[in-house]
Amino acid sequence: MSDSVHKALWERLELDVEAHEALLAVLGKFYGDIYLSQEGRLQGAEYLDFVLSEVHGLRIQEIQDAKATGKKVVGTFCVFVPEELTLAAGAIHVGLCAGAKAGSEKAETILPRSTCDLIKSFVGFKLARLCPYIESCDLIVGETTCDGKKKAYEAFGASVDAMHVLEVPHCKMPSDRALFRSEVVRYKEALEKLTGNTITAAALHEATITVNAKRRALQRLARLRAADPAPISGRDALLVNQISFYDDPTRFTDKINVLCDEIETRIAKGEGVAKAGTPRLLLAGCPMAVPNWKLPYIVESSGAVIVGEESCIGERNTRDLVDVTKTDLDGLLDALTDRYMKIDCACFTPNTERLEHIAALARELKADGVIHYGLLFCQPYAHEAFKVGKAMTEAGVPYLSIETDYGMEDMGQLKTRVEAFVETLS
Amino acid sequence: MSDSVHKALWERLELDVEAHEALLAVLGKFYGDIYLSQEGRLQGAEYLDFVLSEVHGLRIQEIQDAKATGKKVVGTFCVFVPEELTLAAGAIHVGLCAGAKAGSEKAETILPRSTCDLIKSFVGFKLARLCPYIESCDLIVGETTCDGKKKAYEAFGASVDAMHVLEVPHCKMPSDRALFRSEVVRYKEALEKLTGNTITAAALHEATITVNAKRRALQRLARLRAADPAPISGRDALLVNQISFYDDPTRFTDKINVLCDEIETRIAKGEGVAKAGTPRLLLAGCPMAVPNWKLPYIVESSGAVIVGEESCIGERNTRDLVDVTKTDLDGLLDALTDRYMKIDCACFTPNTERLEHIAALARELKADGVIHYGLLFCQPYAHEAFKVGKAMTEAGVPYLSIETDYGMEDMGQLKTRVEAFVETLS
Numbered sequence: 001m002s003d004s005v006h007k008a009l010w011e012r013l014e015l016d017v018e019a020h021e022a023l024l025a026v027l028g029k030f031y032g033d034i035y036l037s038q039e040g041r042l043q044g045a046e047y048l049d050f051v052l053s054e055v056h057g058l059r060i061q062e063i064q065d066a067k068a069t070g071k072k073v074v075g076t077f078c079v080f081v082p083e084e085l086t087l088a089a090g091a092i093h094v095g096l097c098a099g100a101k102a103g104s105e106k107a108e109t110i111l112p113r114s115t116c117d118l119i120k121s122f123v124g125f126k127l128a129r130l131c132p133y134i135e136s137c138d139l140i141v142g143e144t145t146c147d148g149k150k151k152a153y154e155a156f157g158a159s160v161d162a163m164h165v166l167e168v169p170h171c172k173m174p175s176d177r178a179l180f181r182s183e184v185v186r187y188k189e190a191l192e193k194l195t196g197n198t199i200t201a202a203a204l205h206e207a208t209i210t211v212n213a214k215r216r217a218l219q220r221l222a223r224l225r226a227a228d229p230a231p232i233s234g235r236d237a238l239l240v241n242q243i244s245f246y247d248d249p250t251r252f253t254d255k256i257n258v259l260c261d262e263i264e265t266r267i268a269k270g271e272g273v274a275k276a277g278t279p280r281l282l283l284a285g286c287p288m289a290v291p292n293w294k295l296p297y298i299v300e301s302s303g304a305v306i307v308g309e310e311s312c313i314g315e316r317n318t319r320d321l322v323d324v325t326k327t328d329l330d331g332l333l334d335a336l337t338d339r340y341m342k343i344d345c346a347c348f349t350p351n352t353e354r355l356e357h358i359a360a361l362a363r364e365l366k367a368d369g370v371i372h373y374g375l376l377f378c379q380p381y382a383h384e385a386f387k388v389g390k391a392m393t394e395a396g397v398p399y400l401s402i403e404t405d406y407g408m409e410d411m412g413q414l415k416t417r418v419e420a421f422v423e424t425l426s
Numbered sequence: 427m428s429d430s431v432h433k434a435l436w437e438r439l440e441l442d443v444e445a446h447e448a449l450l451a452v453l454g455k456f457y458g459d460i461y462l463s464q465e466g467r468l469q470g471a472e473y474l475d476f477v478l479s480e481v482h483g484l485r486i487q488e489i490q491d492a493k494a495t496g497k498k499v500v501g502t503f504c505v506f507v508p509e510e511l512t513l514a515a516g517a518i519h520v521g522l523c524a525g526a527k528a529g530s531e532k533a534e535t536i537l538p539r540s541t542c543d544l545i546k547s548f549v550g551f552k553l554a555r556l557c558p559y560i561e562s563c564d565l566i567v568g569e570t571t572c573d574g575k576k577k578a579y580e581a582f583g584a585s586v587d588a589m590h591v592l593e594v595p596h597c598k599m600p601s602d603r604a605l606f607r608s609e610v611v612r613y614k615e616a617l618e619k620l621t622g623n624t625i626t627a628a629a630l631h632e633a634t635i636t637v638n639a640k641r642r643a644l645q646r647l648a649r650l651r652a653a654d655p656a657p658i659s660g661r662d663a664l665l666v667n668q669i670s671f672y673d674d675p676t677r678f679t680d681k682i683n684v685l686c687d688e689i690e691t692r693i694a695k696g697e698g699v700a701k702a703g704t705p706r707l708l709l710a711g712c713p714m715a716v717p718n719w720k721l722p723y724i725v726e727s728s729g730a731v732i733v734g735e736e737s738c739i740g741e742r743n744t745r746d747l748v749d750v751t752k753t754d755l756d757g758l759l760d761a762l763t764d765r766y767m768k769i770d771c772a773c774f775t776p777n778t779e780r781l782e783h784i785a786a787l788a789r790e791l792k793a794d795g796v797i798h799y800g801l802l803f804c805q806p807y808a809h810e811a812f813k814v815g816k817a818m819t820e821a822g823v824p825y826l827s828i829e830t831d832y833g834m835e836d837m838g839q840l841k842t843r844v845e846a847f848v849e850t851l852s
Contacts, residue, residue, distance in 0.1 A: 110812055111809070111812075112805060112808035112809060112811075112812075114540065114802070114803055114805065114808065115805070144596040144597070144775060146573055147572055147573045147574075147773075147805040147806050147809075148573075148805050150596060150775050151772070151775065151805065151806055151809030151810070152809065153775070154775060154776050154777075154809065154813065155809070155812065155813075165597075165775060167595070167596050167597050167599075167601075167602070168596075169593070169595065169596075169605065170570040170576060170593050170594075170595075171570070171591075171593050173593070173608075174608075175593075175604065175605045175608040175609070176593070176605065178601065178604065178605070179595065179601045179602065179604070179605045182599075182600075182601040183601070346577070347573075349570060349576050349577065349579070349580060349591060350580050351580075376540070377540055377805075379538060379540065379541070379573040379574050379577065379803075379805070380573050380577055382538035382540065383537070383538060383573075383577030383578065383580065383581070384577070385538075386536060386537075386538075386581065387580070387581075
């Protein structure tokens, strides 16, 4: 990741080039230790390694080239922002960096200390000028999913050129659906204003098919992980989901389908990344943004394999497709609204469907246990951890709840807890 | 407060009588130290002392007597729940205890540790069976103002007989107003179901006039505090606002107007609770529920006097009246919706009106400085503390931001900080 062939690009984006290169060097080392050290990886992982190595390089160059032709770039932090609309407006849709402890000190000058590391991360990346994606954005879209983000966008918005905050309601009653429907329309209008393009029914229909295809590829990958031995590591599968937020959607879909072909071959041969019978774990909870690979690394170096991610960077983003049977604009906007209102985010109350989803997923993936991952100071998922624990106990599924942040100080303690948990499953 | 003449009553309510008596003994001592020790109190403070001494006694007896005649009791935790509707349904509306560290250990068995003390308090009061109000309730109404409360009600709801959660939106756009309008109607329907009474236009009009009168009395008190010397201590004024959530609204209004008459006489004589020229402070931020008197006590024993409370137990609850010019049901429900949607809670984004309100209030009350009070782990007000600080600095108003909880461990440290701040104002 630390190839300074892109230095001129980063200078043009007014990054803090020195700090940025130092960050890339650390991440490169981290990636080598966590990813490149794995045995029995798929050939298709070459795509993942390449994308990651060029995540701040070639992909940014590609985005800048598109900008030079008049394309606009929209940055987001949440799976509630309908990518279908962004693409239909002819813009590029990217998920923004929020997985590393960088710029935290600067972030704490405008955010409370009791803010989760994901929020501190994106604010820090901006204030410390470390993220070429943020600097490439023509519009940044926030949302009201949690208090931390909702209020952070007020301060963050002052440091970016254009900010749009999408309101996500608290419940799923008809009045909430109506509110979110109006928010979908308001986002559509913001995109039309930004790009100068009118979002037509045909363009939205096509974009919806594109995003559905991406989600289908991710669903295919998720289902293949039910095989024992596990055909892909949890780390690599998480990386696939992380990359789905950055790469061109059509290229990504093609690559992941090729990866899935390879996985099918591997399954047919009875091969995998770990021995058959290796304890299988489902991770549930907060999203793990690039390069937040700490817990997956701990789990998979403790004698277990991760077979699913019940999180926004995982199942929560891929479970539901948009109905494309209606092809008129109103029908498509209705279908988008309905699809996004199905998301089982902890921001909703009561959100009991999430408990059912986790139990079903654990069954489908033949998971031997569930680890709930909460980011320190993330209140919505911290509350749900209690509920998930109760539901898993009732379902007879072994359960471990972990709360941590982006720091490395608790690595040893976490490893001890995870190893002890894995031991009970063997 | 610790009169065991009411022991039979508490036993009937299935309180943990022993722990409850211990709690009352502590509170009685605390009240004596903080309230009864004050010099130059108003005669009308006798009402406050009496209500507080009987807050778990005679008032509960009165509520139980009303219940015996078929009245229903509704308990709430937030100023967004329209008292007008509760009264129009012929029910009693009470704010529930949330200001003491009691039952916290029990609360932490179902809540994350990074939950504010206000939430831990009401959950703890219930789980430890310490609050006769909660035990008297036929319906408890929560709301979605913050992540902590929204998610806590899911666990809390399982331990109470009937729970209704009112959805408060995140923004103030037309779609939010429509959502809250439907929530007002949903609450009305819940009350009608609970009480068996239909809420008529006439009943709602009358109830609205009753609640407006209560708010007018509190507004009158607030305005009188602009006088120098300050005619009433901040502690007593806070207590008035706290009691407004417990006592019968009509009796309360009468008593507070009598208190205001006395204050006017005092002002005419140039008398007050502190010398003219004593540094005057406005408290802004989180609500201080009974018996959370820690910070006011520290401030007023540090050479300053508090002249206003910009909080839910203060201005945020009393600033706006409901328009009663329309007398039909739809018109009244619209007026209620509009009034409640004016509340400048930190749950809204962007909520810039709050900054204007604080600046205006500081001017009106001739405050020499503003102290922002944040409850540890309250994310919405922690974020706003940064914004208030910036706005006060721009307005040239001295500003101090304090974050604390219900513990007494930081009393010394807080006193040092407050004294240093007050010194800069003298």
